[in-house]
Amino acid sequence: MNAAWARQIRAVIGLEWRKTFLSRRGWWVYLVALAPVGLNLMHSLVSTQVQFRNHGVFQDIRIFAIEFETYFLHLGIFFGCMGIFSNLFRGEMLEKTLHYYFLTPMKRELLVIGKYLSGLIVALVLFVPSATLSFWLLGRHQGAAWSEFLQHGPGLSQMGWYAVVTALACAGYGAVFLVAGLLVKNPMIPAAVVWVWENLNPFLPSLLKQISVIFYLKSLCPVQVDSVPPPLAVLVTETDPTPAWLAVPGLVIVASLILAYAAYSARRAEISYGE
Numbered sequence: 563m564n565a566a567w568a569r570q571i572r573a574v575i576g577l578e579w580r581k582t583f584l585s586r587r588g589w590w591v592y593l594v595a596l597a598p599v600g601l602n603l604m605h606s607l608v609s610t611q612v613q614f615r616n617h618g619v620f621q622d623i624r625i626f627a628i629e630f631e632t633y634f635l636h637l638g639i640f641f642g643c644m645g646i647f648s649n650l651f652r653g654e655m656l657e658k659t660l661h662y663y664f665l666t667p668m669k670r671e672l673l674v675i676g677k678y679l680s681g682l683i684v685a686l687v688l689f690v691p692s693a694t695l696s697f698w699l700l701g702r703h704q705g706a707a708w709s710e711f712l713q714h715g716p717g718l719s720q721m722g723w724y725a726v727v728t729a730l731a732c733a734g735y736g737a738v739f740l741v742a743g744l745l746v747k748n749p750m751i752p753a754a755v756v757w758v759w760e761n762l763n764p765f766l767p768s769l770l771k772q773i774s775v776i777f778y779l780k781s782l783c784p785v786q787v788d789s790v791p792p793p794l795a796v797l798v799t800e801t802d803p804t805p806a807w808l809a810v811p812g813l814v815i816v817a818s819l820i821l822a823y824a825a826y827s828a829r830r831a832e833i834s835y836g837e
Contacts, residue, residue, distance in 0.1 A: 570668050574676025575683070582646060582684045587653060591645045594638050595688040598629065602699040609703040619711050622701040623720070627785035629700075630693065630724060635731060635779055636761060639689055643735040644753045646685050648743035650677040651828075671825040678740055678821055685732035693728040697721050720784040727782045730813045734775040737820035744824055744831070768801040775816070777801075778809040 582588065654660035663673055698721070701708040711717040738756060742749040760776040771777045780786075781803035804812070 567669070567672055570672050571676045571679070574668075574673060575680045578650065578677055578680035579683050582650070582680060585649065585653065587649055588645050591642045591688065594642045594645075595692045598633055598638065598696040599692055599699065602626075602629075602696045606699050606701075606703045619701055619704050619707050622704065622708075623785055624787065626697055626700045627783065627787045629696070630727075631780060631783065631787060634689070634693055634728065635776060638692075639685075639728065639731045640735055640757060640760070641753075642689060643681075643685055643732055644739050644742075644749065647678070647681045647736045647739035648749035648753070650681050650740060650743055652743040652747075652749060670828040670831070674740070674744075674821065674825040674828045678736065678824070681740065682732060682736055685736055686729055689732055690725050690728050693724050694721050697724055716784070723782060723784040726810075727779050730782070730810065731775070731779050733817045734779075734813050737817040737824070738775075741820055741824045741827070744827055771801050772804075775813065778804055778813050781809050782806055 651660065654663070664670070698712075701711070704711075708717075712721075739749060739753065742752040746752055760774055763771055763774050763776050766774075786803070803809075
């Protein structure tokens with residue numbers, strides 16, 4: 563990448579991240595990101611009362627593992643990325659301003675990269691601190707035992723892995739919803755299809771499980787939990803988790819391929835605001 567391309571990408575990022583942070587359509591994304599922080603803060607405050615001290619550090623670790631998989635991966639990050647990334651192009655089309663970008667002497671591939679990176683910055687700023695702060699707050703009421711777990715136990719390592727999984731989830735789902743916003747008039751339709759597919763993952767055969775983002779994200783989680791309730795657990799197919807040395811580059815490659823397809827589509831896109 564030459565210096566001119568790098569300057570153009572930085573210019574797009576500089577314009578887009580401000581619009582994304584201040585978008586009136588995306589105000590609910592902040593609530594989605596802040597909800598677990600508030601919930602875990604309440605848990606920590608309530609549990610400081612003597613009468614509620616009925617669980618230890620490892621119970622809190624398991625609680626957060628369930629919370630992370632159930633809320634962050636299946637709901638918060640998924641729909642947060644939908645709100646952030648699907649509007650990067652679709653929002654411009656609704657406001658009838660996308661042609662201004664297309665009229666500039668800039669390759670459309672660079673525009674896609676710049677918009678994607680701006681959305682990724684916003685997603686990372688919102689969800690990575692949310693995940694790590696939620697983890698820290700959940701067990702804060704344990705006092706010295708929690709500090710010992712963080713400083714001399716696996717606590718900081720687990721927190722780091724949750725941050726990595728969150729970042730990879732933002733990158734993967736962000737690429738998916740960027741393409742959806744570019745190609746589909748109503749991104750809610752592909753979002754619903756992807757969400758159903760991701761939530762059916764535990765019940766799919768082993769081969770089909772690997773054709774999803776959530777499978778690799780769950781493989782990277784530091785604490786594995788059974789998120790399927792007992793009545794449905796008999797339908798779950800057991801599959802060995804993918805090792806980190808395959809899952810991390812695999813997710814990066816998949817996101818890159820999706821982004822490359824978005825760049826290819828943008829290069830041939832034609833604007834028709836009347837549709």
